[in-house]
Amino acid sequence: MFTFEKISKLSDLEIIIYNYIVEHPDEILEMSIQKLASQTHVSTTTILRFCHSLGLKGYSEFKLRFKDDQKNKNTISTNSFYQNITYLEKYTEPEFQKKIKIAAKLLQHATGIIWMGFGASAGICKYAANLFSNTSKSNLVIDDPYFHSNISLFKGSVLVILSVSGEIDNTIRILNNLKSEDVSVLSITNYENSTLSKLSDYTIPYYITYKKNNDIDMTTQLPVMLIIEMLGSKLIELS
Structure with a gap:
């Protein structure tokens, strides 16, 4: 979902949302769009734009895709060091x-x-x-x-x-x-x-x-x- 090409096209506010999601993957799965907006200090409209930038129709589709991505990562250690190694694939x-x-x-x-x-x-x-x-x-x-x-x-x-x-x-x-x-x-x-x-x-x-x-x-x-x-x-x- 988070390819380098897509990340590089995010606006400054959308980068804030992206960073929060990467740092709080478990909490995101239970968060409403209003809660995420509150935590990242942006509007719900900005979050919807963020979803559209990823090629998704809205926040609901984002959560479904994100949940699937997290399932696929369960075989990899949750240690941040190993997460960084898997992130290098983007390059x-x-x-x-x-x-x-x-x-x-x-x-x-x-x-x-x-x-x-x-x-x-x-x-x-x-x-x-x-x-x-x-x-x-x-x-x-x-x-x-x-x-x-x-x-x-x-x-x-x-x-x-x-x-x-x-x-x-x-x-x-x-x-x-x-x-x-x-x-x-x-x-x-x-x-x-x-x-x-x-x-x-x-x-x-x-x-x-x-x-x-x-x-x-x-x-x-x-x-x-x-x-x-x-x-x-x-x-x-x-x-």
Whole structure:
């Protein structure tokens, strides 16, 4: 039901509904449309639009389809880690693979790659730089959130930015300082409508549900790792 193509076309409000459903699958089966509207702070009309976006006639059909989907998942552990693994299957869909190919072509023509990310993303940037060193491209990493530079990035390079939210102030500040007509910006972030996405030349959104524990962001980085592996594989294939 929740294919990548359908998720990518949801509005911001519909994404809120989608996230709530994914996080509360058992409760949804017993919820009326009014209750779901109350829990997600949207109107019942928005929920109906959400159902229509999924290709369904209404909320009743959605609940029937969702119930069937949940039955099919009963053979898989309810542990969120294993749910994340099954979610990765969405990235093998043709619509997502098209995005990977376009991004790989952008990297193919780059004179070099600069990876930028902070926190958990910093470690992934270092891994990506090491992986992509096998593609005959020069790779640099910016992992300092207080990075300052008055020097432009080398001409023809691609700045690849990793950010779950796409709204971190330091990320946006550094991007604004480094952005130029000689540098292309590729963002790998959760939502296509984030500030980071709007400032980028191309975005690969992965639409994973945010997870927090005691106000600490525990959102899985599995999609980002997979996307980087896919980009590396596709780049080698194109070379």
